[in-house]
Amino acid sequence: MIPLERVRADFPILGRTVQGKPLIYLDSAATAQKPRQVLDALRAFYERSNANVHRSIHTLGEEATELLEAARDRVQRFIGAAEREEIVFTRGTTDAINLVAQTWGRRALGPGDEILLTEMEHHSNLVPWQLLAQETGATLRHIPVTDEGYLDLEVLDRLLTPRTRLVAVTHVSNVLGTINPVARLIARARRVGARVLVDGAQAVPHLPVDVRALGADFYVFSGHKMLGPTGIGVLYGRREVLEPLTPAWGGGEMIREVWLDRATWNDLPWRLEPGTPPIAGAVGLAAAIDYLEGVGLDAIRAHEVALTRLALERLGQVEELTCYGPRDAEAKGGVVAFNLAGVHPHDLAAALDLDGIAVRAGHHCAQPLMRRLGVVGTARASFYLYNTAAEVEALVVALLRAQDLLGLRPSGLSGPAGPRASRT
Ligand code: PMP
Numbered sequence: 235m236i237p238l239e240r241v242r243a244d245f246p247i248l249g250r251t252v253q254g255k256p257l258i259y260l261d262s263a264a265t266a267q268k269p270r271q272v273l274d275a276l277r278a279f280y281e282r283s284n285a286n287v288h289r290s291i292h293t294l295g296e297e298a299t300e301l302l303e304a305a306r307d308r309v310q311r312f313i314g315a316a317e318r319e320e321i322v323f324t325r326g327t328t329d330a331i332n333l334v335a336q337t338w339g340r341r342a343l344g345p346g347d348e349i350l351l352t353e354m355e356h357h358s359n360l361v362p363w364q365l366l367a368q369e370t371g372a373t374l375r376h377i378p379v380t381d382e383g384y385l386d387l388e389v390l391d392r393l394l395t396p397r398t399r400l401v402a403v404t405h406v407s408n409v410l411g412t413i414n415p416v417a418r419l420i421a422r423a424r425r426v427g428a429r430v431l432v433d434g435a436q437a438v439p440h441l442p443v444d445v446r447a448l449g450a451d452f453y454v455f456s457g458h459k460m461l462g463p464t465g466i467g468v469l470y471g472r473r474e475v476l477e478p479l480t481p482a483w484g485g486g487e488m489i490r491e492v493w494l495d496r497a498t499w500n501d502l503p504w505r506l507e508p509g510t511p512p513i514a515g516a517v518g519l520a521a522a523i524d525y526l527e528g529v530g531l532d533a534i535r536a537h538e539v540a541l542t543r544l545a546l547e548r549l550g551q552v553e554e555l556t557c558y559g560p561r562d563a564e565a566k567g568g569v570v571a572f573n574l575a576g577v578h579p580h581d582l583a584a585a586l587d588l589d590g591i592a593v594r595a596g597h598h599c600a601q602p603l604m605r606r607l608g609v610v611g612t613a614r615a616s617f618y619l620y621n622t623a624a625e626v627e628a629l630v631v632a633l634l635r636a637q638d639l640l641g642l643r644p645s646g647l648s649g650p651a652g653p654r655a656s657r658t
Contacts, residue, residue, distance in 0.1 A: 235533065235536075235537075236529060236533050236534065236537045236619055237529075238620075238622060241269075241529060241619055241620055242620050242622075244269040244270050244271065244525075245267045245268070245269050245270070245620050246270060246273070247259070247267050247268075248267065248620060251590065252587065252590040252592070253587060253588050253589070253590055254590075255589055255590030256590055257590050257592070258589075258590055258591040258592065258625045258628055258629070259592050259620075259621070260591060260592055260593050260615040260616060260617065260621065260625065260629060261592045261593060261594050261614075261615075261616060262439075262459070262568075262616050262617065262618035262621075263408050263436060263459070263567075263568075263569050263594070263614065263616030264459075264594050264616070265458045265459060265464070266439060266458065266459050266460060266461050266618055267461070267618075267620065268461055268462075268463070268518075268522075269461055269522075269525050271521050271524070271525050272461055272462060272463070272518050272521045272522050272525065274521075275517055275518055275520070275521035276463065276514055276517065276518045276521075279298075279301065279513075279514050279517045279518075280514065282297075283297040283298050283301060284298065284514075285297070285298045286298065286510055286513075287299040287302050287510070287511065287513055288487060288504070298513055301513070301516070301517050301520075302323075302511060302513050302516050302517070303318075304520065305516035305517060305519055305520035306318050306321045306323070306503070306516070308519075308520040308523050308524070309321050309468055309519065309520075309523065312523045312527070313438065313443055313444065313445045313453065313468075313470060314443075314444035314445055314446045314447065315445055315446065315470050316446055316472075316473070317473055318503075319473060319476075319501070319502040319503050320470055320471055320472060320473050320476065320502075320503070321468060321469075321470060321503060322468070322469040322470075322471065322476070322502075322503040322506045322507060323466060323467070323468065323503070323507055323511050323512060323515075323516055324454075324466075324467040324468065324469050325465055325466070325467055325512065326456040326457070326458070326464075326465070326466070326467035327358055327433060327434075327435040327454050327455055327456040327467050328358040328362075328467075329467055330452075330454035330455075330467050330468065330469035331358055331359055331362050331402075331431065331433065331454055332362045333469055333482060333506060334362075334431055334452050334454070334469065334471070335362040335363060335365065335366045336366075336482035336483075337479040337480070337481065337482045337506065338429070338452075338471075338475065338479055339363075339366045339370070339400070340366070340369070340370065340482070341478075341479065341480075342399055342400070342429070343366065343367075343370040343372040343399055343400070344370055344371060344372065345370070345371030345372070346371070346372075346373070346397060347370070347371075347372040347373070347397060347398075347399040348372065348373050348374075348375055348395065348397045348398045348399065349363050349366070349367060349372055349373070349374050349375070349398075349399065349400045349401075349402065350375050350376070350377065350393055350394060350398050350400070350401045350402070350423075350428070351363060351374060351375070351376050351377070351401075351402050351403070352376060352377040352378075352379070352385055352403050352404065352414075353376050353377065353378050353379045353602055353603060353606050354379050354383075354385070354404060354407045354409065354410060354412065354600065354603050354606075355402070355403070355404055355433070355600070355602075355603075356404065356408055356433065356435070356598075356599050356600055357599040357600065357601070358433070358435075358599065359402055359403075359404060359431075359433045360602065363400075363402060372399070375393050375398075376393075376602075377389070377390065377393060377403075378606075379410075379603065379606055382560060382561075383407075383410040383411075383412050383558060383559035383560050384412055384560065384565075385403075385412070385414055385415075387415070387418075387419075390419075390422060394422055394423065394426055394428070395426060396426050396427065398423070398426055398428040399428055399429065400428055400429050400430070400431065401419060401420075401423040401428050401429070401430045401431070402430070402431040402432075402433070403416060403419055403430070403431075403432060403433070404432075404433040404435075404436065405432050405433060405434045405436065405437035405441075405443070406434075406436035406437045406440070406441070406566075406567040406569075407436070407559065407566075407567075407569070407600075407603075408435070408436050408569065408598055408599070408600065409558065409559070409569070409571050409598045409600050409603055409612065409614065410558055410559030410560065410566070410569070410571065410603075411542070411559050411560065411566030411567045411568070411569035411570065411571075412559055412560055412565065412566055413437075413441070413565060413566060413567060416430075416432050416448055416450070417447070417448050417449065420432075420448060420449045420450060421449070424449070429451040429452070429475065430449075430450055430451050430452070431450070431451065431452040431453075431454065432448065432450045432452070432453045432454070433454055433455075434453050434454060434455040435454070435455050435456050435459055436459070436567055436569070437455070437567070438455040438459075438460055439455075439459045439460035439461070439526070439618070440531075440534060440535060440538060440567050440568060440618075441531060441535050441567070442531040442532060442535070445470050450470070450472075451471065451472050451475045452469065452470065452471050452472075452475070453469075453470040454467065454468065454469050454470070455467060455468055457515060457518065457519040457522065460519075460522055460523075460526060461522035461525055461526060462515070462518045462519040462521075462522035462523075463514065463515050463518040463519070464515075465512050465515045466512040466515025466516055466518070466519050468519075469506070473502070476502055476503075476506070477502065479505075479506065480499065481499060481505055481506060481508065483508045484497070484508060485508035485509045486508065486509055486510070487500065487504050487507055487508060487509060487510075487511070488500050488504060488505050488506065488507060488508040526619075529619055534618075534619045537619060538567065538568035538617050538618070538619075539563050539564060539568075540563075540623070541568060541617045541621055541622075541623065541626055542563040542566060542567075542568050542569075542570060542617060543563035544623055544626050544627075545570045545615060545617070545626045545629070546561060546563060546570060548626060548627065548630045549570065549572055549630065549633075551630075552574075552630060552633055552634065552637070553637075554574060554575035554576070554637075555572055555573070555574050555575075555633070556572060556573050556575070557570060557571070557572045558571040558572065558573075558607055558609075558612060559571060568616055568617035568618065568621075569614060569615075569616045569617075570614070570615050570616075571598070571612040571613070571614045572612060572613055572614075572615075573609060573612050573613065574613075574633065574636070574637060574640075577636070577637070577640050578610075578611075579595035579596060579610075579611045579612050579613040580595050580596065580611070581640055582595060582613045582633075582636055582640065583595035583613055585632075585635075585636035585639055585640055586613075586629070586632050586633070586636060589628070589632040589635070591628065591629055591632050593613050593614060593615045593629075594613070594614045594616070595611060595612070595613045595614070596611045596612075597610070597611045598611070598612070598614060615629055
């Protein structure tokens with residue numbers, strides 16, 4: 235059980251109002267709010283230890299370096315990586331995927347090779363591979379999504395062949411919430427000799443993840459979705475896969491020796507971290523991991539399953555509302571995408587905002603998935619450890635009100651009550 239009152243008190247932003255109403259923040263899949271402990275760690279770093287890292291002989295430089303490298307150890311333990319050298323700091327998930335494409339991908343792929351993606355990927359896990367395919371002559375293939383919102387693994391044998399060099403798949407869909415069977419996919423990919431990249435942007439913040447148990451070659455995620463600051467992310471890569479990589483970007487830190495016309499490379503992980511790294515970001519990320527582990531990932535997961543189950547049940551009672559993705563709360567992360575018939579999701583989000591409720595609306599950086607669903611976009615409510623059952627109920631009440639406001643009674647709340655109004 236999550237000590238909800240105590241947890242909520244740790245998040246200063248939850249005390250504010252929006253449009254005169256208490257904020258109900260249901261957009262953590264886009265970015266999570268930050269607890270005081272993370273804000274304090276950032277402030278303490280800037281107030282006491284701020285300096286650039288590595289090669290610095292002075293005290294502050296050494297303190298900053300220690301903090302950065304301690305954050306790397308913290309991440310390593312958190313995701314179960316075998317070695318600290320396997321943790322590369324990036325700017326986020328997008329940056330990490332592009333880094334893999336431009337280092338490993340350029341080296342490993344050629345004409346006729348295949349990259350296997352899925353129809354439910356975020357643009358971050360589609361476009362870098364499209365660019366790479368154009369550059370190398372490789373071909374893209376996609377695992378389809380079933381009507382229920384799962385990956386269609388029946389066709390996997392046909393799609394996964396000895397020509398497949400890479401499988402890149404999201405662990406948890408940012409739209410459907412589907413938790414994909416990545417361990418099974420990795421085992422299957424291994425059999426044909428393909429590498430696997432897992433996009434863990436929606437998984438690491440919400441579920442216990444052990445990269446070694448999964449067997450992933452690459453696993454990527456963002457700090458800002460897991461209570462940490464923006465501008466920091468992680469590329470985990472198995473040492474054996476990272477070791478042969480030459481850098482895609484040059485600059486300070488990533489070199490051993492530089493001449494006017496050439497350079498040699500630093501060891502892992504710094505070889506893949508050109509320039510000044512996100513030092514404060516790493517400090518904040520370590521504090522975020524401390525916070526998540528203090529509450530417990532199992533407790534967070536159980537809390538989100540309960541909220542998602544309630545949301546699916548209550549939203550299912552709203553007339554003319556369609557939910558997308560698995561109906562089983564255990565099979566999905568804390569994400570519920572939905573549409574109200576006849577209402578553009580942007581209008582819906584704007585109406586909910588009037589009630590202080592933040593939901594995301596649009597294509598969620600997953601346009602191919604929107605086409606598969608046959609919609610231009612959806613509204614999306616997403617939950618985290620600080621959300622409550624009362625907030626889910628408030629969402630449903632606000633939706634019914636929005637239905638009146640936008641659909642049945644476009645003139646506003648002053649007209650005669652429509653049939654749904656009596657239910658609010
Ligand atoms: N993949 C998934 C599944 C995501 O949900 C997101 C963020 N919406 C990303 C990748 C991209 O993350 P970032 O913008 O932090 O790089």
